[in-house]
Amino acid sequence: MSENTAGTAKISTFVLLIVPMVLALSLVALELAVNAFILGEEIVAGYFLFLGFIAMTRSGYVLLQSRRRVMSMKITAPQVMTTIECRKCGDKSVREFQRGDYVFKELEPCKKCPDDKMLITAIYKEVKDKEKERASPF
Amino acid sequence: MNVLAVLPALENQLFQLPTGDTISQILSMLFYVVFIVFLFYGQRIQMYVMIREVEGSLYKLKYMRDEGRKTAIETIKEIGKPQTDPSARVDRYLEYFTISPQSMDPAGIVWKLDHILDVRDTRLKDEVKLMAPATDEVQVNNLENTLEAAMALNYIFKVVRHFYIQGKKTLSLYIIMQLQMILPLVMKEAEAYASALKAFAYGQPIGDGAGALVAAKLMHGYETKKVPKDCVIATVPVEGRTAFVIKAEGPGGNVGKPGDVVKALIEKNKGKITSVIMIDAGLKLEGEAVGEVAEGIGAAIGGPGVDQFKIEESLVKYHIPINAVIVKEDIGDAVSPMRKEISDAVDKAIERVKSVILERTKEGDKVIIVGVGNTIGIGQ
Numbered sequence: 001m002s003e004n005t006a007g008t009a010k011i012s013t014f015v016l017l018i019v020p021m022v023l024a025l026s027l028v029a030l031e032l033a034v035n036a037f038i039l040g041e042e043i044v045a046g047y048f049l050f051l052g053f054i055a056m057t058r059s060g061y062v063l064l065q066s067r068r069r070v071m072s073m074k075i076t077a078p079q080v081m082t083t084i085e086c087r088k089c090g091d092k093s094v095r096e097f098q099r100g101d102y103v104f105k106e107l108e109p110c111k112k113c114p115d116d117k118m119l120i121t122a123i124y125k126e127v128k129d130k131e132k133e134r135a136s137p138f
Numbered sequence: 139m140n141v142l143a144v145l146p147a148l149e150n151q152l153f154q155l156p157t158g159d160t161i162s163q164i165l166s167m168l169f170y171v172v173f174i175v176f177l178f179y180g181q182r183i184q185m186y187v188m189i190r191e192v193e194g195s196l197y198k199l200k201y202m203r204d205e206g207r208k209t210a211i212e213t214i215k216e217i218g219k220p221q222t223d224p225s226a227r228v229d230r231y232l233e234y235f236t237i238s239p240q241s242m243d244p245a246g247i248v249w250k251l252d253h254i255l256d257v258r259d260t261r262l263k264d265e266v267k268l269m270a271p272a273t274d275e276v277q278v279n280n281l282e283n284t285l286e287a288a289m290a291l292n293y294i295f296k297v298v299r300h301f302y303i304q305g306k307k308t309l310s311l312y313i314i315m316q317l318q319m320i321l322p323l324v325m326k327e328a329e330a331y332a333s334a335l336k337a338f339a340y341g342q343p344i345g346d347g348a349g350a351l352v353a354a355k356l357m358h359g360y361e362t363k364k365v366p367k368d369c370v371i372a373t374v375p376v377e378g379r380t381a382f383v384i385k386a387e388g389p390g391g392n393v394g395k396p397g398d399v400v401k402a403l404i405e406k407n408k409g410k411i412t413s414v415i416m417i418d419a420g421l422k423l424e425g426e427a428v429g430e431v432a433e434g435i436g437a438a439i440g441g442p443g444v445d446q447f448k449i450e451e452s453l454v455k456y457h458i459p460i461n462a463v464i465v466k467e468d469i470g471d472a473v474s475p476m477r478k479e480i481s482d483a484v485d486k487a488i489e490r491v492k493s494v495i496l497e498r499t500k501e502g503d504k505v506i507i508v509g510v511g512n513t514i515g516i517g518q
Contacts, residue, residue, distance in 0.1 A: 075205050075332050075333065078475055080475045101341075103343060123476065124477060124478040125477055126478050127478070
């Protein structure tokens with residue numbers, strides 16, 4: 001039952017055009033910084049290094065953010081579990097939810113006690129630890 | 139031509155290494171330019187940043203709206219087996235509106251609202267039956283819930299879009315700012331409806347059904363009787379008392395009208411009811427744990443207030459005390475598949491109901507227990 005709906009959102013063309021350009025320019029700036037350092041222009045080298053580094057990290061960050069946005073555009077159906085129990089012998093099993101399941105629905109007879117039918121006693125989703133709220137000191 | 143060989147020459151021409159002084163001058167000029175630009179256009183820049191942020195959320199809302207529509211159409215096609223494409227009808231359904239009654243003279247407004255809600259419910263159910271002819275009563279209820287979630291997503295998208303366009307047209311910082319400030323809460327609600335879509339389509343129990351599940355567990359194994367509207371009632375012995383347990387009829391997505399049942403039951407027993415206990419899902423505050431059980435006084439029932447009014451009116455007439463037990467959860471949990479913590483909390487809520495009965499009533503008394511909430515995926 002757990003499934004992802006593919007997102008219609010794409011990374012924007014504008015980002016796809018600009019980011020490689022900025023990335024290329026940042027590489028040029030870094031190369032210029034190396035050249036300037038070799039020529040003994042340490043201050044200029046510092047400026048170019050700073051510019052190159054900032055441009056590179058910024059473009060990386062923009063790419064990462066765009067990817068994150070696309071990821072967050074997906075509606076994820078959580079995994080839902082069904083608990084089945086035999087009221088007589090207490091035999092219990094958990095399986096994935098199937099369409100048509102509902103709490104207190106009678107299913108096939110119990111394997112251990114054929115007179116009694118198995119019963120759905122709970123349907124729930126388990127929330128993963130990372131989705132749970134971060135523990136607050138309050 | 140080898141590009142790598144050309145690059146250094148091009149680099150020398152384009153980027154001749156300037157001296158440290160020139161760069162310092164350029165940077166200080168740049169600083170002044172930025173300072174002046176921000177001085178005069180700071181607010182406008184801030185507004186454009188906000189507009190971009192709202193735009194991002196609007197894309198997400200549009201995506202959720204489209205997914206809602208798609209899920210509704212797919213579910214109708216899958217279980218309703220319609221002869222024609224239901225898309226046009228679904229689009230019409232998503233645009234339905236309800237006009238609340240005039241409240242200039244508030245006397246009698248509850249009955250007017252009750253009537254309008256009844257008409258709405260009947261109309262929407264009829265529409266679903268027309269869209270999906272091969273469905274039974276349970277599936278009609280589930281489909282109606284799916285369409286209502288899609289309808290809510292459509293409405294949220296349209297309202298946010300309205301203020302976004304209005305803010306852009308008027309370039310009013312205050313319109314955009316208000317929208318941007320409430321956006322996290324709006325998005326939270328929209329995400330809750332988006333996750334509810336699949337739950338409704340598949341008929342899975344949702345967090346709001348905590349109260350209905352408590353009633354279902356209490357009445358399971360006892361004879362149940364259908365009562366208007368869309369509810370079931372069972373007479374259950376609890377701790378030596380006679381408990382009339384009420385819930386909406388499941389397992390289809392349905393909240394019923396417990397107000398009418400409680401009113402009729404009190405009248406039938408001529409007011410000889412020792413206590414009414416209502417169990418419902420209650421909104422938790424941030425920091426509170428999901429599935430926490432709390433106890434209090436009053437009619438624990440949400441919605442437009444019609445049922446709460448009817449119950450309170452009957453209780454006042456015969457001076458019957460009312461107790462409430464709630465299972466805490468947030469809005470996202472209330473409309474998405476029931477979390478394990480909530481499912482586990484149901485047994486604690488039952489224990490709490492029993493302790494209220496033991497403490498507040500005597501043996502042989504009659505009590506009414508109402509499990510409030512959407513009973514989707516919960517039988518009896």
